[in-house]
Amino acid sequence: MHFFFHGQESLSILDWILRAAVIFIFVIFTVKIMGSRAISQLRLLDFVIALMLGNIIAHPLSDHRIGLKGSVISTIVIVVLYLLGIFLSLKWPGLRRIINSKPFPLIKDGEILYKGLKRARISIDDLLAELRKEKVEDVKKVALAIWESSGEISLFLEPQFEAITPSFYQLQTEPFDLPQTVIREGRIDFSVLRRIGKEEEWLIHTLRSSHHTEINNILLATIDRQHNLQVFLYK
Known part of the structure; x- marks a missing residue:
């Protein structure tokens, strides 16, 4: 157990594996005690692995006296423990409740x-x-x-x-339509034109007649299902 708490001239592969496993479990319980505000929108296991890998990888990059062997072994062990933790939490609800607190x-x-x-x-x-x-x-x-x-x-x-929606009044609505970006920073996305069955000439003509502008002046242009263009110019 001495290699958990005291520095050594060198550690065996088994020592590195045991050290990484103990620290992984210790950090999980530490973060649990701190509360979920500490992890802020990250799952517990995600936060723990990000925290540990960041430190493990940073040390050999910033200190020439530290070899890569320990960091590589520790990283592999932590990733395996992370994947194992996800697998076990999916299989056993009891463990999932321990790792992720009940709302x-x-x-x-x-x-x-x-x-x-x-x-x-x-x-x-x-x-x-x-x-x-x-x-x-x-x-x-x-x-x-x-x-x-x-x-x-x-x-x-x-x-x-609650906000009133069309369903409250039983109103008919149009299907959801996500506009596609047809021009971005003065460049035409020809794959979008092909998808909607239009040619470059149609786009240029529409921009000149309806928006009185050229393609080079456009920061962003989107097109909907009805082929209506929404144009945003450089300003």
Whole structure:
């Protein structure tokens, strides 16, 4: 066990493997104790491997006295442990619950749950800031706010405060249409023209007649299903 805590002149391959495995497990439990705000939108295992690999790879690059053998072995061990952790968490829900905490409420029926704030380790100011990001100015409008294992907050408003959509009035709507970029920084994307069955001459004529401009003046131009052009010029 001495090679875990004290520096050595050299370590065997087995020593490097054991050291990497112990540190991997230690970092997982350390981050769990710190809380999911520390990982911020990353899964626990993703954060741990990014943290460890960054340090392992950086050391031999910045210190000529450190050989590459230890870093290579440690990296391989950590990647294997990472893939094993993902596989086991998919196979065993119990382990998944240990690695990724179960979501819990912060707000319910317009009331702030202080126990939830303590568990998430966030303050009232942090909670209000998250509400403002979602354009919610009043806690009473929130039916449910859930703290996710990734450190994000999922918000559900009371029905009377939800945005009205066409389905509320049972209105017919057009299918979703994602415009395609046909010109980018003065260059035509000919694959888009071929896809919509148009020629370069048609594009040039349309730009001159409808937008009174040339291709070289265009920063971005998109085209929809109805072949309508949206043009953004250099300014």
